[in-house]
Amino acid sequence: MLSLRNLHARVGEREILKGLSLEIPAGEVHAIMGPNGAGKSTLSYVLTGRPGYEVTSGAAELDGVDLLTQAPDERAARGLFLSFQYPLEIPGVPALTFIRTSVNAQRKARGEAEMSAPDFLKRARACAADLKMDFDMLKRPLNVGFSGGEKKRMEILQMALLSPRFMILDETDSGLDIDALRIVSEGVNALRSPDRSLLVITHYQRLLDYIRPDRVHVLAGGRIVASGGPELAHELERDGYDKFARAA
Amino acid sequence: MNLAEAIRLRDSSRLPSRRDEDWRWTDLRSLVRTLPEPSPSLDAARLGPGPFEGICETVVTLANGVGPVAIEVSAGETRTLALRNVSRGDGSHAAHLRITVAAGARLTLLESHEGDGGGLSLLSLEVDLASGASCERLVIADGGTDAISLVDAEVRLGAGSEWAQTLLTNGARRQRLETRVLNPGDGASVRLDGIYVLSGRSHADQTSSVTHSGPQGQTVQLTRGVVDDQARAVFQGRITVEAGADGTDARMAHNALILSDRAEVDARPELEIYADDVACAHGATVGTLDAELLFYMRQRGLPEAEARSLLLASFLGEVIDRIQCAAAAGRMRAWLQERIWGSGE
Numbered sequence: 001m002l003s004l005r006n007l008h009a010r011v012g013e014r015e016i017l018k019g020l021s022l023e024i025p026a027g028e029v030h031a032i033m034g035p036n037g038a039g040k041s042t043l044s045y046v047l048t049g050r051p052g053y054e055v056t057s058g059a060a061e062l063d064g065v066d067l068l069t070q071a072p073d074e075r076a077a078r079g080l081f082l083s084f085q086y087p088l089e090i091p092g093v094p095a096l097t098f099i100r101t102s103v104n105a106q107r108k109a110r111g112e113a114e115m116s117a118p119d120f121l122k123r124a125r126a127c128a129a130d131l132k133m134d135f136d137m138l139k140r141p142l143n144v145g146f147s148g149g150e151k152k153r154m155e156i157l158q159m160a161l162l163s164p165r166f167m168i169l170d171e172t173d174s175g176l177d178i179d180a181l182r183i184v185s186e187g188v189n190a191l192r193s194p195d196r197s198l199l200v201i202t203h204y205q206r207l208l209d210y211i212r213p214d215r216v217h218v219l220a221g222g223r224i225v226a227s228g229g230p231e232l233a234h235e236l237e238r239d240g241y242d243k244f245a246r247a248a
Numbered sequence: 249m250n251l252a253e254a255i256r257l258r259d260s261s262r263l264p265s266r267r268d269e270d271w272r273w274t275d276l277r278s279l280v281r282t283l284p285e286p287s288p289s290l291d292a293a294r295l296g297p298g299p300f301e302g303i304c305e306t307v308v309t310l311a312n313g314v315g316p317v318a319i320e321v322s323a324g325e326t327r328t329l330a331l332r333n334v335s336r337g338d339g340s341h342a343a344h345l346r347i348t349v350a351a352g353a354r355l356t357l358l359e360s361h362e363g364d365g366g367g368l369s370l371l372s373l374e375v376d377l378a379s380g381a382s383c384e385r386l387v388i389a390d391g392g393t394d395a396i397s398l399v400d401a402e403v404r405l406g407a408g409s410e411w412a413q414t415l416l417t418n419g420a421r422r423q424r425l426e427t428r429v430l431n432p433g434d435g436a437s438v439r440l441d442g443i444y445v446l447s448g449r450s451h452a453d454q455t456s457s458v459t460h461s462g463p464q465g466q467t468v469q470l471t472r473g474v475v476d477d478q479a480r481a482v483f484q485g486r487i488t489v490e491a492g493a494d495g496t497d498a499r500m501a502h503n504a505l506i507l508s509d510r511a512e513v514d515a516r517p518e519l520e521i522y523a524d525d526v527a528c529a530h531g532a533t534v535g536t537l538d539a540e541l542l543f544y545m546r547q548r549g550l551p552e553a554e555a556r557s558l559l560l561a562s563f564l565g566e567v568i569d570r571i572q573c574a575a576a577a578g579r580m581r582a583w584l585q586e587r588i589w590g591s592g593e
Contacts, residue, residue, distance in 0.1 A: 092562025
């Protein structure tokens with residue numbers, strides 16, 4: 001599904017990813033943990049094509065297709081979704097309008113027919129109910145005046161409606177209380193399937209109690225310095241990142 | 249300096265120049281060395297449909313400056329009227345139209361400035377609203393890229409009357425839409441809104457002045473605009489609250505987005521207050537589209553041009569939301585969408 005080989009990337013003059021390699025097969029959930037400044041968010045922006053994040057060498061492929069030559073919206077249409085650590089507000093554009101425009105832009109890019117307004121509304125209502133969101137919130141301008149937790153739920157709602165194949169969750173647990181964390185995690189778990197994969201970026205092991213990973217990787221100094229099963233997350237929680245940070 | 253006289257006498261030395269403080273950003277004298285010949289007559293019956301076509305039955309046309317000189321709305325009457333100011337060719341012309349709205353009457357004025365060619369045109373409106381009268385003036389100014397188009401409105405309000413105005417423009421070679429309102433207070437209210445969407449080398453100037461001469465009057469003003477390429481927008485808004493005009497409530501906002509390094513926005517909001525116990529505020533912002541926000545939208549699958557258009561439409565659409573006449577608002581929104589989405593990247 002996702003294949004990263006010896007990826008080097010920089011922001012301005014600063015090299016942040018320094019030879020990152022990672023394979024995530026279809027149907028698996030991988031977690032990336034690491035100290036602040038390790039390059040976790042940079043990785044998510046490099047994969048999604050944020051301007052200013054320059055890949056200097058290496059390769060990134062989704063289903064064998066080179067991601068790095070594509071525009072951010074082309075990557076999205078191929079099924080790549082990033083749940084932002086800090087979701088943005090769009091004044092004047094109701095959430096429903098924005099999400100429906102996004103869904104149909106992706107469909108158009110894939111050569112599929114538009115989703116009709118009634119079909120879309122039906123799905124949106126169902127997704128909002130699953131995430132225990134008041135449907136009226138979707139009529140308000142996207143994320144404007146929402147709390148941190150509400151914005152995170154809105155990200156997962158968009159993810160569910162866009163139905164991506166590869167999902168990146170960047171610190172989705174930050175700003176969530178324990179009830180919201182459970183609801184959001186259930187929403188994410190509902191999307192797990194044999195043909196979808198998930199990359200969970202987090203500081204803490206807590207989220208991984210709800211979204212159980214197949215593999216856990218430690219990112220430090222711009223590279224993956226250790227990989228293991230779910231038990232690695234517990235080890236990190238107990239011992240901290242110190243020994244890995246030194247290894248990097 | 250008198251524009252109508254300059255045109256009538258074909259004397260360019262009477263045109264305003266950058267030395268006239270109120271015209272410093274819309275200099276006409278250096279642009280017009282010699283005033284063009286008077287415009288030929290134009291057959292009003294043979295003009296195509298105007299931008300407000302079909303909304304109302306009554307259409308008043310000024311064809312190269314020739315048409316009715318007065319419109320009267322009698323007491324208690326409610327009327328919707330389209331006013332088309334059509335200019336064709338490279339000549340010059342000036343027209344003057346007096347509009348009176350009697351006590352308690354209500355007028356919706358759907359005004360369009362439709363130009364092509366490289367001529368110079370002036371329309372001077374003189375409007376009187378009697379006590380308790382109301383007028384909503386909705387303007388689409390599509391002056392043509394080569395034309396010089398000037399529209400001047402002098403508005404006098406009676407006690408408790410209501411003036412609501414929204415200007416929508418994509419500019420011209422030089423264009424100025426000027427509105428001066430005398431608000432006597434006593435419950436009289438004014439809305440002076442505007443939108444400009446400029447590209448190429450077009451120029452649009454929205455200048456306004458509201459004078460509150462008595463207590464308990466209200467003015468709200470919201471102007472939003474977008475400039476691209478080498479276009480230039482001018483916003484000058486002055487609100488004067490005279491001594492004794494206590495209890496005046498006046499709020500002005502101007503927000504502009506600049507999409508190109510070579511585009512320009514000149515803004516001058518002014519509040520002059522000589523009364524006590526007034527609530528006055530003005531706010532002005534000039535910015536660019538938020539790059540982080542554009543990336544967020546593209547990550548969700550919107551191509552860049554579509555993301556930009558969606559942001560512009562919502563930014564400008566908030567001005568349209570304030571229009572009372574729904575049919576005209578729909579037409580103005582469509583006009584705007586066409587200019588935003590049609591421009592493409």
